[in-house]
Amino acid sequence: MAYAVFLKRTAKRELEELPRRAHDKIVDQLLSLRDHPQPAGADKLHGREGYRLQIGEYLVLYVISNRERTVEIVSVAHRKAVYR
Numbered sequence: 001m002a003y004a005v006f007l008k009r010t011a012k013r014e015l016e017e018l019p020r021r022a023h024d025k026i027v028d029q030l031l032s033l034r035d036h037p038q039p040a041g042a043d044k045l046h047g048r049e050g051y052r053l054q055i056g057e058y059l060v061l062y063v064i065s066n067r068e069r070t071v072e073i074v075s076v077a078h079r080k081a082v083y084r
Contacts, residue, residue, distance in 0.1 A: 002034045003064070007073040014076045022058060026076060029055050033071045037064045050074060 007015065007030075015023060032039065042053045050063040061075040 001069060003037050003069045003071050005030055005033050005071045005073065008075075011073045011076050018058070018076070022056060026055050026058060026060065029053065030060070030073060033062070037071050054079065 015026065018026065029039075038051065039053065042051045044051055045061070050061055053060045053062070057079055058076060059079045060073060063072045063074060064070075065072070
């Protein structure tokens with residue numbers, strides 16, 4: 001059964017502000033999280049809940065709920081600015 005992928009309002013805004021090429025690449029990866037919420041390259045965060053996935057120069061921070069079968073995208077930002 002597939003997971004539902006949700007974006008927090010801030011993550012949606014961050015995604016909309018990205019250059020079109022990066023936006024499209026990231027959206028493709030986010031859609032693939034429905035079937036594989038922990039793809040190769042996804043790392044568990046230290047000191048906080050969730051995972052990070054690097055897509056080009058950008059990082060996506062997200063939280064998986066196996067019980068509810070959801071993936072919530074918390075942040076999408078350039079890798080230099082994502083933890084600020």
